[in-house]
Amino acid sequence: MLNIQKLHAGYGSIPVLRGIDLHITQGQAVGILGHNGMGKTTMLRSIIGALLPTQGSVHLNGKDVSRMQPNQRAKLGMAYVPQGREIFPNLSVTDNLRMGWVKRGRATTDDLDVLLNDFPRLKPLLDRMGGSLSGGEQQLLALARALAGNPQLLLLDEPTEGIQPSIIEEIAETLTALRQQRSLTIVLVEQNLDFIASVSERVLVIKRGQITGEIPRDQLNDVDTVSEYTGVSSSH
Numbered sequence: 001m002l003n004i005q006k007l008h009a010g011y012g013s014i015p016v017l018r019g020i021d022l023h024i025t026q027g028q029a030v031g032i033l034g035h036n037g038m039g040k041t042t043m044l045r046s047i048i049g050a051l052l053p054t055q056g057s058v059h060l061n062g063k064d065v066s067r068m069q070p071n072q073r074a075k076l077g078m079a080y081v082p083q084g085r086e087i088f089p090n091l092s093v094t095d096n097l098r099m100g101w102v103k104r105g106r107a108t109t110d111d112l113d114v115l116l117n118d119f120p121r122l123k124p125l126l127d128r129m130g131g132s133l134s135g136g137e138q139q140l141l142a143l144a145r146a147l148a149g150n151p152q153l154l155l156l157d158e159p160t161e162g163i164q165p166s167i168i169e170e171i172a173e174t175l176t177a178l179r180q181q182r183s184l185t186i187v188l189v190e191q192n193l194d195f196i197a198s199v200s201e202r203v204l205v206i207k208r209g210q211i212t213g214e215i216p217r218d219q220l221n222d223v224d225t226v227s228e229y230t231g232v233s234s235s236h
C-alpha cells in the first residue's frame with residue numbers, strides 16, 4: 001500500500017535522504033530504528049509531503065503522491081503524529097480532538113464517543129487543557145487526533161520520547177489493537193527497542209539517509225545483534 005522508491009530529499013543543498021526504498025503492504029506495522037540525525041523525521045516528512053523529494057517517488061495504493069501537498073495526501077488516508085506531538089496546549093482535550101476533523105467538517109458527539117472507545121484514558125480528561133496533560137497523555141491525545149479521520153496509513157515519529165514506561169506499554173497495546181481492528185498500516189520511527197519490537201512486524205534500520213538492513217524479529221532482544229546493525233543499545 002506504501003511504495004517508496006529511491007527517495008532523495010534534503011534541506012536546501014544538504015542531502016539527507018539518499019535513496020530510501022520501502023515497500024509496505026496493507027495492515028503491516030513497520031518499525032524503523034535509527035540514531036539521532038539519521039533522517040527518520042525527514043523520511044516521515046517526505047512521506048506526508050511536508051518536504052518534496054529531489055528524486056524518487058512515493059506511491060500510496062498505487063497512486064503517485066510524490067508531488068502532492070500534505071492535505072491531499074491526508075485525504076487519501078495518510079495521518080502523521082509528529083515528533084514532540086504538537087498538540088494545542090491552550091485548547092481543551094475535546095477541542096484538540098475536534099481538530100482531527102477540521103478538514104472533513106464538524107465532529108458529532110457520536111464521532112468523539114467512537115474515537116474515545118479506543119482511548120479510555122482520555123475520557124476523564126476531556127475538559128483539561130492539552131498543555132496540562134502528562135507527556136504520555138499528550139501522546140495518546142495526538143494519536144487519537146490523528147485517527148479521527150480514519151486513516152489507512154499512520155506515521156509515528158518517536159512516540160515514546162520522554163514518556164513514562166507504563167504509558168509506553170499502553171500506547172503499544174493501543175496501536176496493536178487499532179491495527180487489528182482497522183487493518184491500519186503503521187510506519188513507526190523509534191529509538192526505543194522494546195517498543196519497536198512490541199509494535200512492529202518488521203524492523204528496518206536507517207543510517208545516513210538509507211535503509212541499510214532488516215533486523216530479524218527474533219533477534220531484536222539480542223543486544224549484540226542489534227548494536228551490530230545500529231549501534232543502538234537495548235535496555236534489556
Ligand SMILES: Nc1ncnc2c1ncn2[C@@H]1O[C@H](COP(=O)(O)OP(=O)(O)OP(=O)(O)O)[C@@H](O)[C@H]1O
Pocket residue numbers: 011014016034035036037038039040041042043083
Ligand atoms: N529544517 C532543517 N534544515 C536543515 N537541516 C535539517 C533540518 N531538519 C533536519 N535537518 C538535518 O537533517 C539531518 C536528519 O535530520 P532528521 O530530523 O531527519 O533526523 P532524525 O533521524 O529524525 O533525528 P532525531 O532522532 O534526532 O529526531 C540532520 O543532520 C539534521 O540536522
Ligand SMILES: [Mg+2]
Pocket residue numbers: 040041042083157
Ligand atoms: Mg527525528
